[in-house]
Amino acid sequence: MQLMITGSSGQVGTELKQQLAGQAELLTPSRSELDLANATAVQGYLALHRPQAIVNAAAYTAVDQAETEQELALAVNAQLPELLARYCAQTGAYLLHYSTDYVYPGTGTEPWQEDSPTGPLNYYGYSKLKGDLAVLAQCPQAVIFRTSWVYSGQGKNFRSTILRLAKEKTGLSIVADQIGAPTPASLIAAISVQTLQRYLQGQPIAGGVYHLAPRGYGSWYDFAKAIVHQAIKQGETLALQPEAIQPIPSSDYPTPAKRPLNSRLCVDKLEHALGIRLPEWQQLLASMTQ
Template sequence: MILVTGSDGQVGYALLKTLAPLGPVKGLTREDGDLSNAEDVAGLLEKFRPRCIVNAAAYTSVDQAESNPDAAHAMNAKLPAQLAAWARANGALLIHYSTDYVYDGSGDQPWAENALTGPLSVYGKTKLAGDQAVLDAGVDAIIFRTSWVYGARGHNFMLTMLRLARERDQLSVVSDQWGTPTPAWLIAEVTAVALRDKLRGAKALDGVYHLTCRGETTWCDFSKAIIGGACDFGVPLSMSSDKVSPIPTADYPAPAPRPLNSRLSVRRVEQALGLELPDWRDALQLTLRDWVEFRNN
């Protein structure tokens, strides 16, 4: 059995469908148990005894983590540590997801997997602690670090921009933070390829990999692409993409500091899995099409 934690989130939801051809898949949500409670987690692991754990559960409220560090640590550090320990003891595979927030955001070049980490926020620090716990456990594991995750369902930047574009006639969006938007479906697809290879005995496929689309952009230009793409699909909005104005991060204060450079090099994952990841613009068009169809049904 493949056990997917956080299956009610946007990545977890995509994983349930994408991993189905590889074997029985069981998704865990809050209704199944409290994943921040070690006893609940232990009980679920013994109940299902998976051959593979795909950990899509996390505390992702970046700003709230600043005032709730214990809750963030429980989900982002303690949970993956417990999953890794169980997987090692029971000969299971672990796939875990991490974030660009483990880096300090300096410079303007894409981060490689072996770059020095230096998280700026509680969220980033707890995610890095989870990564390290998995690596230290000596378990058969893959860690995918991704960035700017969005999708046609759930709560994410794309859906927020589409909502605001229906409610307002202009927007101001940060233009000095760089990164790569990555749809949940792409994360699930690449995970399926990696898991298939692992199940076929690809022993060398382990450690940390960056998993994003190709290319780079800013939140401001991403917003313009979302609104422009939605207009191309005939979605009625109250504004066009040229009504999105750039502002610096300093003009949009938040409790948690954001990395200015979230570019991630994807060369290692492409070479390891024999893939050519899509440009973020092409992936956005596919995701918008999915959203339009979902919205119209």
């Protein structure tokens, strides 16, 4: 099977490429080979290569920058998924797409369900929601995984930033009133591979939205402390001790894009569909070795 992975240099894309190596014929165009914001170029690529499945791991993920680069955010997060979904509906190709907790309004403390009302607080969330709606409208059998707080062993993410700062600083203030679940890109890739295998075995999970995150919830402050704890446990020499991390409210850390306070995602639907039990976020963080 010819499987196209968009965004294969990103956190999730890199893990997908590794976990799918040898299992399918992979098409992994880089940005210099294919600008995904260019619809004509994408259409040309699809017409030439005719992939039988697409995993759309590409996205415009610079949340604050999206407030000012709205056109580009919309092209990558909404127009690209719409185009891919149309191709998949027309050709019968399988589509796996990713979305975000930022499509929800962040109110309350209850975990969001897949059919909870949406209401993004920032342009990134708005553009991703437009992408989700377009995919659902064009290709109802497509699967959309909404995930949260993605990190991996490589690239720039919250974990790598905290590890860098922990080597330089003796104190740190981290937001403690935004609650969600830190999700390793490796988990997203592993669940995606399982979902593709189900499709290839003729037993696809139903099309639609699923939440994909570990079990349990914490704040960015909890996540930062756990990262530093784990690094010390693994023998890293740091300037920062976990006790020197201070909890602060979001109001003390203003950003161009507003963030939701409640990013809790209920993962029951995915667990039932795949017959699995997702691990706790702390357990997954502790198993990271790099």
